[in-house]
Amino acid sequence: MTTWDMKIENGTIVTDTEQYKANIYIREGKISAVTHEQLTGDSLETIDATGHYVFPGFIDTHIHSRDPGPTYKEDFIHSTRAAAAGGITTVFEMPNTSPPVNHAENFDRQVENLSKKAFVDFALWGICVGDLNNQHLPSLQQKGVIGFKFFWGYAVHAKTYQLMYNYKPGMEDVIPPFQDGDVYTMMQEVQKTGEVFAVHAENNDLIQTLTEKVEARGGKSYEDLIATRPALAEVLTVKTGIELARETGVRFHVLHISSGDALDLIRDAQAEGLPITVETCPHYLFLSNEDFARVGPHMKVYPPVKYKSDQERIWQGITDGTISHVCSDHAPHTEEEKNGGLWSIPAGMCGVETLVPLMLQGVTEGKLSLQDVARLLSVTPAKLFGVHPQKGCLTPGSDADITIVDMNKERTIDREQLHSKSKVTAYHGKKIKGWPVQTIVRGQMVMNDGKLFGKPGQGKLITKKRKQSLPFN
Numbered sequence: 001m002t003t004w005d006m007k008i009e010n011g012t013i014v015t016d017t018e019q020y021k022a023n024i025y026i027r028e029g030k031i032s033a034v035t036h037e038q039l040t041g042d043s044l045e046t047i048d049a050t051g052h053y054v055f056p057g058f059i060d061t062h063i064h065s066r067d068p069g070p071t072y073k074e075d076f077i078h079s080t081r082a083a084a085a086g087g088i089t090t091v092f093e094m095p096n097t098s099p100p101v102n103h104a105e106n107f108d109r110q111v112e113n114l115s116k117k118a119f120v121d122f123a124l125w126g127i128c129v130g131d132l133n134n135q136h137l138p139s140l141q142q143k144g145v146i147g148f149k150f151f152w153g154y155a156v157h158a159k160t161y162q163l164m165y166n167y168k169p170g171m172e173d174v175i176p177p178f179q180d181g182d183v184y185t186m187m188q189e190v191q192k193t194g195e196v197f198a199v200h201a202e203n204n205d206l207i208q209t210l211t212e213k214v215e216a217r218g219g220k221s222y223e224d225l226i227a228t229r230p231a232l233a234e235v236l237t238v239k240t241g242i243e244l245a246r247e248t249g250v251r252f253h254v255l256h257i258s259s260g261d262a263l264d265l266i267r268d269a270q271a272e273g274l275p276i277t278v279e280t281c282p283h284y285l286f287l288s289n290e291d292f293a294r295v296g297p298h299m300k301v302y303p304p305v306k307y308k309s310d311q312e313r314i315w316q317g318i319t320d321g322t323i324s325h326v327c328s329d330h331a332p333h334t335e336e337e338k339n340g341g342l343w344s345i346p347a348g349m350c351g352v353e354t355l356v357p358l359m360l361q362g363v364t365e366g367k368l369s370l371q372d373v374a375r376l377l378s379v380t381p382a383k384l385f386g387v388h389p390q391k392g393c394l395t396p397g398s399d400a401d402i403t404i405v406d407m408n409k410e411r412t413i414d415r416e417q418l419h420s421k422s423k424v425t426a427y428h429g430k431k432i433k434g435w436p437v438q439t440i441v442r443g444q445m446v447m448n449d450g451k452l453f454g455k456p457g458q459g460k461l462i463t464k465k466r467k468q469s470l471p472f473n
């Protein structure tokens with residue numbers, strides 16, 4: 001008789017299209033059966049999910065663990081423990097580490113480094129730095145990067161490749177922001193690999209001009225910060241990106257959209273049939289300039305959180321399907337770094353642990369359905385980046401990655417309880433109804449009722465097995 005490694009009984013399965021009561025049987029890290037029936041055979045572990053929702057494990061496609069590099073801010077042990085605590089079973093690690101993931105050798109080193117630390121499964125982004133690594137893109141693709149990231153509008157440090165958050169022309173030891181011609185070439189090169197070309201979208205030229213103007217008039221408020229990086233900065237880059245993508249045929253993805261105007265351009269491009277996708281993050285859905293008085297500089301991110309009207313239009317993009325998925329842009333900095341002046345501090349805050357609770361709060365508030373959550377945090381990320389049906393799927397043969405959710409659980413987000421090294425969050429004190437209560441990675445319980453299990457190294461690298469598919473067709 002079969003012995004199951006785990007069974008999950010009496011829960012309600014949630015996918016992007018339906019929800020239904022069923023039991024899940026797991027063996028050797030894979031889903032064996034999803035059925036209304038009780039199958040015979042003992043189980044080593046049984047979870048009673050009565051009254052709870054059982055989702056395909058949630059994926060955070062956008063985290064910065066700073067590892068290797070400025071690991072005093074965060075490292076992969078902390079970020080993936082935070083992920084497990086927050087109901088995430090797979091993370092995609094961004095390539096702006098030091099050294100960055102810019103060629104095959106550094107990819108291998110990074111896999112070795114992170115494999116020892118991972119609490120949940122992970123994939124790696126490759127970086128695009130123009131002429132400095134165009135020739136390495138094919139070998140990175142062969143290694144299995146999930147896609148290529150380009151920090152459009154950023155200068156990076158020439159030695160460490162770290163982002164210059166408050167760059168000014170004339171600074172030494174920097175690679176200045178790339179020109180449109182360089183981007184055109186990058187897109188051509190990425191197109192040849194067939195991978196996604198994902199961009200941070202802010203126009204640095206405009207940012208420089210506006211920053212000078214705002215500084216000249218002594219602007220210091222949060223609205224002044226937005227004035228240096230307004231919707232127009234995102235619009236210019238997205239517009240150029242769409243045109244270059246049309247010309248080169250690259251699979252173009254816009255990261256962390258922050259403005260209604262830029263989102264409208266992407267919606268129109270999609271309507272034309274161009275293969276262009278866009279993601280957003282909880283901070284653009286749950287925060288606006290109005291929150292600065294309460295939260296303060298900890299909420300400084302790039303692109304900056306904008307106005308209430310942008311927030312509303314981004315929710316609209318979620319509802320109408322323009323936005324493919326939601327991810328955290330987990331970008332920790334230390335408390336000290338974030339406590340300087342609004343203009344000099346780095347951009348970014350913790351997010352991987354609060355992504356799922358915030359989206360569940362969206363369900364509680366009636367803005368999303370449970371199916372939407374399965375679509376935005378699991379099914380679409382897996383399809384978009386070519387790891388479906390291994391991930392993002394609860395059918396026999398898929399990895400047994402499962403997040404179980406209690407929609408009645410109420411708890412307040414407490415910065416001191418976050419598992420990241422940094423406790424910088426904009427959500428301290430926010431009441432949430434709807435929490436992940438169990439996180440299961442390939443059949444192994446990694447979080448149960450807030451307690452973490454297992455050890456560093458239990459998370460495994462996943463690489464792209466096949467071409468990504470567009471969820472829109």
Ligand code: DOR
Pocket residue numbers: 064096163200300301302303331332346347348349
């Ligand atoms: O706020 C941000 N922080 N935006 C980015 O684009 C990068 C990130 C980081 O790595 O700190």
Ligand code: ZN
Pocket residue numbers: 062064094329331
């Ligand atoms: Zn990011």
